[in-house]
Amino acid sequence: MSEEILQTHKLLDRCEAELGKRFTVHKLHLAPDREALIREVAPRVRAIAGGNVGPELMDKLPQLEIIANFGVGYDSIDTAAARARNIRVTNTPNVLNDAVAEITLGLMIALARRIPQADQYVRQGKWPSGNFPLLTELNGKTVGILGLGRIGKEIAVRCQAMKMRVVYHGRHRQPDEPFIYYDKLVDMARDSDWLVLIAPGGKATEKIVGRDVLEALGPEGFLVNVARGTLVDEAALLELLQARKLGGAALDVFEKEPQVPEGFFALDNVVLSPHQGSATHQTRNKMGDLVVANLVAHFAGEPLPSAVV
Ligand code: NAP
Ligand code: 8YV
Numbered sequence: 624m625s626e627e628i629l630q631t632h633k634l635l636d637r638c639e640a641e642l643g644k645r646f647t648v649h650k651l652h653l654a655p656d657r658e659a660l661i662r663e664v665a666p667r668v669r670a671i672a673g674g675n676v677g678p679e680l681m682d683k684l685p686q687l688e689i690i691a692n693f694g695v696g697y698d699s700i701d702t703a704a705a706r707a708r709n710i711r712v713t714n715t716p717n718v719l720n721d722a723v724a725e726i727t728l729g730l731m732i733a734l735a736r737r738i739p740q741a742d743q744y745v746r747q748g749k750w751p752s753g754n755f756p757l758l759t760e761l762n763g764k765t766v767g768i769l770g771l772g773r774i775g776k777e778i779a780v781r782c783q784a785m786k787m788r789v790v791y792h793g794r795h796r797q798p799d800e801p802f803i804y805y806d807k808l809v810d811m812a813r814d815s816d817w818l819v820l821i822a823p824g825g826k827a828t829e830k831i832v833g834r835d836v837l838e839a840l841g842p843e844g845f846l847v848n849v850a851r852g853t854l855v856d857e858a859a860l861l862e863l864l865q866a867r868k869l870g871g872a873a874l875d876v877f878e879k880e881p882q883v884p885e886g887f888f889a890l891d892n893v894v895l896s897p898h899q900g901s902a903t904h905q906t907r908n909k910m911g912d913l914v915v916a917n918l919v920a921h922f923a924g925e926p927l928p929s930a931v932v
Pocket of ligand 1: 769850
């Protein structure tokens with residue numbers, strides 16, 4: 624009999640096929656009665672594939688040994704609760720660094736040159752009545768990166784290719800990095816033209832980008848959030864964008880996504896993206912492969928490829 628696992632949400636076809644080859648997979652997201660399914664499989668399920676797992680679900684699955692998160696960010700998993708219950712947690716690091724770094728530069732150029740708005744300008748037949756306005760460039764500007772980690776470093780390399788000056792903030796200075804380190808985020812925002820967020824979500828970074836940081840970035844400054852919506856005081860962000868006290872923002876993540884405050888929709892100094900950071904076939908398939916690899920390693924009693932707990 625193959626091991627029984629619980630899948631919490633839709634995963635990629637290849638990942639689901641590989642899981643199905645090796646395990647008996649119970650799909651919570653397809654269950655007409657989720658609680659009934661959980662009660663029925665609780666005596667046998669030893670693993671979860673997906674995300675959004677808190678102590679309530681952990682306590683309903685007494686045999687649970689491992690949660691294989693689909694994503695590098697695991698803020699949707701209560702890791703303290705998992706640790707307390709000797710449940711392992713894995714994520715999908717590195718395989719998505721390039722995809723996220725690429726969209727970050729794409730969002731920066733789209734915002735600097737208002738590409739979505741320019742596209743609409745042409746589609747609405749406005750060009751014959753006049754040229755689209757002159758805008759700004761990345762080269763020669765300073766970009767401050769909040770979170771010079773696996774993805775942040777890939778973003779830094781690409782910003783350098785754009786002839787930008789890179790500086791960074793995090794809890795620790797990284798002596799091997801050639802960039803200037805700021806121990807205060809508000810100081811980095813003041814000295815930067817662009818502020819790129821790529822640090823983890825969760826309590827420790829909740830609203831770390833508050834009104835003070837946004838005001839320090841200022842009317843010529845641009846915010847790019849490819850981390851988590853929870854890092855930003857979204858109400859203050861919207862207000863400052865509407866008041867033109869912040870130059871612009873490119874947002875791939877939101878506080879209550881997929882709900883997005885409608886106030887952003889009418890703004891021409893904003894580029895909006897529906898959490899597309901890793902949304903490519905090759906990257907999502909690699910993320911799925913890592914979910915499978917962690918579960919296979921666990922049940923084989925081998926070291927986990929990417930454990931966080
Ligand atoms: P990582 O390698 O762990 O890097 C995280 C960086 O954030 C580190 O440099 C760390 O530096 C800094 N950091 C951590 N906690 C901090 C805090 N409390 N205050 C300030 N800085 C802090 O992670 P990664 O693989 O690059 O991924 C980063 C995040 O990107 C993920 O957690 C996820 O939320 C997000 N992400 C989004 C997408 C998307 O689709 N938009 C896709 C993938 C990932 P210090 O240790 O020095 O503080
Ligand atoms: C995923 C992400 O899209 O890896 C992350 O942390 O934010 C994205 O790669 C997201 O986790 C959805 O599963």
